[in-house]
Amino acid sequence: MTTLSGRLLKTVAVLAIVVWSLGPIVLGVLTSISTQRDVASVPSHWLPHDATTTAYHELLQGTRGAAAGGTVTEAGTFTRSMWNSTQLALETTAITLIVSTMAAYAFGRLRFRFGGPVLAVLVGTMVIPIFVIVISLFQVLADAHLIDTKRGLILVFVSTLTPLATWLLYTQVKEMPPEPEEAALIDGCRRWQAFVRVVVPQMSSGIAAVAAILVLSVWGEFLIPLLLTSTMNAKPVTVQITEYVGKYTTNYPILAAAGVLALIPPAIVALLLNKRIAGMLAGSS
């Protein structure tokens, strides 16, 4: 009796979580294959009368005039923004990983003057909200002619994400036994060779996890690129999507289609690295 009600409770809880997490996605997918008329009808119905890919076509190939009801799309802009997001995420992640893996190793293993305080200050910058510095950040980037460039955004992302990445990897370095790299030093390695050949492979599970965090963080960034970009030169998909909100009316299927497409790359990253992280954890013990 108790086990039955316990199982029932568990099932309900799991269902609630599933609905909570998948609900918006399902709703988005359904909306994206509906017509604007279906979505706008009162009472609105959840399932489209006639499933259609019009919204996707219009999103990718451009809307023709006022037919879109306030939402205007141009051919190529959405794909461009997706490409921008991809570049921003990958380049930021690569640079941040290189910097923070080396920093984490240095803070965790090497004895140098003021190592502790420097790490504390670095990690301490994580508590500063980006809103506090965003105005001065704009000034700095404007002076450096980096407004509306991917390079400028990457610079900002790398510097805001490095403390977190360094901290996460530092805790991993601290947990690793130092003997394998000492063995490598005895086996003929210089410090950097031991780092590259022995330490980094040892850290690979942590690096994969941090990589996932970085890609997802950059992909989800909105405020900073909103303020620091203005054209398709650097505008990521998160900012581009807001353009599909019309002044008077919005074509919800197009908006939803953009959302669905924007979800795919981070979902792939999460799935790929998730598998790798799980594999690493299983193999290490």
Add this chain to the structure above:
Amino acid sequence: MSGTISLEAVTKHFPGGVVAVNELSLEVEPGEFLVLVGPSGCGKTTALRMVAGLEPVTAGQIRINDKIVTKLPPRDRDIAMVFQNYALYAHMSVRGNMGFGLKMARMPKDEIRRRVDEAAAMLGLVDYLDRKPRQLSGGQRQRVAMGRAIVREPAAFLMDEPLSNLDAKLRVEMRGEIIRVQRRIAAPTLYVTHDQTEAMTMGDRVAILRDGVLQQLGTPDEIYDNPVNVFVAGFIGSPSMNLITARMDGTGVVFDRTRVEIPPATMTGRPGLAAYTGREVVVGIRPEDFRAEDDATVELKVNRVESLGSELMAYLDGGQEGFEITARLERSAQVQEGERARLAVDRERLYFFDPETGEAIG
């Protein structure tokens, strides 16, 4: 192959004023297996790490094969080291682990393969060369660590408690294995352990370290027979030597209500002893120097008896609260818990120490 490891007044100060190793001097001779032994925190591992180049030396000099290496990085010292936790490269196969040092030395692939195969054959690892370390048992991992060390054919071997992570049976097995391999390679080996049994069974010579200071250096027999002080006497031998404070009365020692006559040969052999007449000395009796005999020297109450199968361990009332004397007796010995046992002491084998300094009286 010949070579030496020599330490000259090597000292290590850690930040905060801790002196981990204090003016340690010793020389590992060509082909010799020298064991550095002491309780945990005595500085033995620090000493080894200084020889390896993993820990900077505060003062003194280290030579390997007559070359001063004190300030050289580990890679330039021509050494190989086996670590307590094996320190294998988890992402490489057994072959990769063993060949890594040779690869770093840019040795031709064929030669690496040949040497790894040879070492694997010597260590019984031939069937495991393609496995990853995590697929191996503790003993196999230890063999891989040994293999990684020997393929390099280094000028010197360093081993830091390589057997501590193994279970008791495997430890005994690997002890013999390490000795066998070392004899074959014949490179000078500095072996660190806290286990006096390992030290006594493996070492050509044994160096005993306490609080960073070398206490005694000698063959296992020399150290067992002539410990220079109370610390060495108590540390070497299992179970530990009984150290009993007794009064010297000229020709014998008295403790509690027992008197043990000192043989005249001992008195002449230790001229310093006569000066202690009327004073206290610390008398050392090894547990194995007791015999259950009617021709008894001492008669003591038995607190507890443990049978080890092959022999008996009797814990005798030492006269004071909490002080017990251990005697190792034949299994046939008639001793009963709670009763008084009549035991003979091998009087030729008594040890004498100064109660103030702890030094052996000679």
